[in-house]
Amino acid sequence: MRMEIEPIYLSFLVFTAGFVSLGVELTASRLLDPWFGNSILVWAVLIALILLYLSIGYWLGGRMADRWPDTRILLILTGIAAFLVGLIPLIARPILQLTTDVFQEFDIAILVGSFAAVLLLFAGPVILLGMVSPFVIRLMMQRADDAGRVAGNIYALSTLGSILGVFIPVLLLIPNIGARRTFLALGLTLLGLSALGLMRIARKPALWLALAWVLLLICYLLPSGPIHPESNTVYEQESLYNYIRVVSNGPEMLLKLNEGAGVHSVYRPDMLLADGIWDAFLIAPYFAPAPTRPGDVHNMLIIGLAGGTIARLTTLAYGPIPIDGVELDPAIIETGQHYFDMTEANLRPIARDGRYFLNHDAGKYDIIIIDAYRPPYIPFHLTTVEFFAEVAAHLTPNGVVAINVGRTTDDFSLVNALAATMERAFPAVFILDEPTFGAGLGNSLVIASHHFSLLDDFYANTENLSEPILAEVARRYHPYARVAPDEGIVLTDDKAPIEEIVHGIVMRYLVDLDDR
Structure with a gap:
């Protein structure tokens, strides 16, 4: 069962996995922004962990592909990855909300713990996405003489997808639909492609994936409320650069950005x-x-x-x-x-x-x-x-x-x-x-x-x-x-x-x- 699906489909799957993996990384930074800011330290930790997760995925993907070179297994893995990508903001939000009080109390242990817990949420989907390229290389390789060409093509496609994954979320998705729905869009993109392949070779796993996504979509359709659910939040917006929040303080309007650690502007009509x-x-x-x-x-x-x-x-x-x-x-x-x-x-x-x-x-x-x-x-x-x-x-x-x-x-x-x-x-x-x-x-x-x-x-x-x-x-x-x-x-x-x-x-x- 090595070549159940056309090579062009597998190539497009690799491209999509590259797109989603970088899209998750860029959107993750915006998810963390309102609570932890956007400093070089936050970026360094985020990039390092994403690379670590991808490395684990490459290693696991190669070993699994050698043992079970089955397209059905690959598509089940990408379907699970798609589901986990969509799940990230739903699980992360309660953990992140905990940090609102932590910032005020300056409990650094809980703060670091919350940060670590959120970053661990990315481990599952990113590791699974990292498994795609070595798995596809194994499935598409016909003979040893093809190894270099196949591997080069696959990693080129993955990188091209990653380039698109940098620009589409930053320039199009996040400014227009926000980080939460960007995760949903990334997950649905990968799910659609995975389900398309599974429907041709294994209908039962495809149906289970569809059911899981129905439940996930119901969660997304529920009212989400503001990112910082405070009663005095008058307005909030995720822009290309910032998470913007306007807060009322009696007769005053206060402008807060990102994690809300400072007040950037104040306004009173009689000021x-x-x-x-x-x-x-x-x-x-x-x-x-x-x-x-x-x-x-x-x-x-x-x-x-x-x-x-x-x-x-x-x-x-x-x-x-x-x-x-x-x-x-x-x-x-x-x-x-x-x-x-x-x-x-x-x-x-x-x-x-x-x-x-x-x-x-x-x-x-x-x-x-x-x-x-x-x-x-x-x-x-x-x-x-x-x-x-x-x-x-x-x-x-x-x-x-x-x-x-x-x-x-x-x-x-x-x-x-x-x-x-x-x-x-x-x-x-x-x-x-x-x-x-x-x-x-x-x-x-x-x-x-x-x-x-x-x-x-x-x-x-x-x-x-x-x-x-x-x-x-x-x-x-x-x-x-x-x-x-x-x-x-x-x-x-x-x-x-x-x-x-x-x-x-x-x-x-x-x-x-x-x-x-």
């Missing part, structure tokens, strides 16, 4: 100040040499527009000055316009990478704000000496740049690294700390002036501000302005260990919590 780090950006221009007055701020660039909180506050404080707001994710811009009243006539939202925009389309600005965060990380390419040299080239002579940096109450590792890096591109660098009031976690602005200035210039520029909003922010933050210390590692395009620095901060924070 003059946001009562957060966004307010501090309003007084960043006054770190320029004295005298600098509100009328000297003629335009602004924001890299990391999010829901437009900074743009709204700036317009209230400085009037309708031109603002270019760059945001990588077009869906976040749409969310800001719909839920955060991001409709200022002076704001030009631009859906683009911040550094790309700076290199290709940006003009000169009196202030450049960088608030691009994927908590707990800043994109590394927006933190380097080379990047800040590009920023300096787009500042007016009296211009200022300010970047938002996360920290704990007493761990300024990342803040100091950014300050040390900016000192390579600017003559004067300052830090404006947000008071934490015992909260443990906080933010600081690292601010650099295009021309040399002193901390006394900041005090002189803010001493007699007549605009009430600016005067209030200056009063609030005066005690927390300081000159950047001469310490911290310098970040470059070649070496910017942002993740390593942040992981150190997080681990020290968790250890400190356990010691309390």
Whole structure:
């Protein structure tokens, strides 16, 4: 029973298995995103385990094919793999939901355990998918002289399918139907092909597979609810780049992304100040040499527009000055316009990478704000000496740049690294700390002036501000302005260990919590 089905069918089965295996890997990253983020560490673990599972599949597939070179067995295996692919989000979701409380309690043991449990869900289907290529090679090989040609053709087809499995989920499926239904689509694709073959050679297994999928489809048809099932979730969306969530907090709207570890924007209809780090950006221009007055701020660039909180506050404080707001994710811009009243006539939202925009389309600005965060990380390419040299080239002579940096109450590792890096591109660098009031976690602005200035210039520029909003922010933050210390590692395009620095901060924070 070695050649029950035409070779072209087996070739297409190999192509489909390659497509589904990479599709599962890419969709798995989006499944994990809302809870564990999208850091290089998460990707490294995910890729390593997928490769491990495929390796096990190659080994098992070769041994099984030599012992039972039967097309029916192969198709039963791919049918089971298809079912397990569709099952992944249904089983993973309860485990992932457990991490919502874990993040708040900082129970690292349960957090790691949840992560491991979810990753183990991919073992079954990926191992089975890995078995397909060696199995088909054994079935299609007529004589030893054909071995090289057959193996080469099979692995070429598998790789071509994997290439398609990279682009179809990312560009088509996930943005339009979400990660959950993408797993379903991948599983159904493989099931359809497996069932087609089984119906020709073994009707009974095909019927069992069909019954299993009917039950699975019933589960999918049941209302799924929001990914984060909280009563205050107003809106959620899976975009090409992010899991987006709008949360109501009394009269406020909050924008949260991915695992929800930070608030990216806040909106209240009567808001003059946001009562957060966004307010501090309003007084960043006054770190320029004295005298600098509100009328000297003629335009602004924001890299990391999010829901437009900074743009709204700036317009209230400085009037309708031109603002270019760059945001990588077009869906976040749409969310800001719909839920955060991001409709200022002076704001030009631009859906683009911040550094790309700076290199290709940006003009000169009196202030450049960088608030691009994927908590707990800043994109590394927006933190380097080379990047800040590009920023300096787009500042007016009296211009200022300010970047938002996360920290704990007493761990300024990342803040100091950014300050040390900016000192390579600017003559004067300052830090404006947000008071934490015992909260443990906080933010600081690292601010650099295009021309040399002193901390006394900041005090002189803010001493007699007549605009009430600016005067209030200056009063609030005066005690927390300081000159950047001469310490911290310098970040470059070649070496910017942002993740390593942040992981150190997080681990020290968790250890400190356990010691309390």
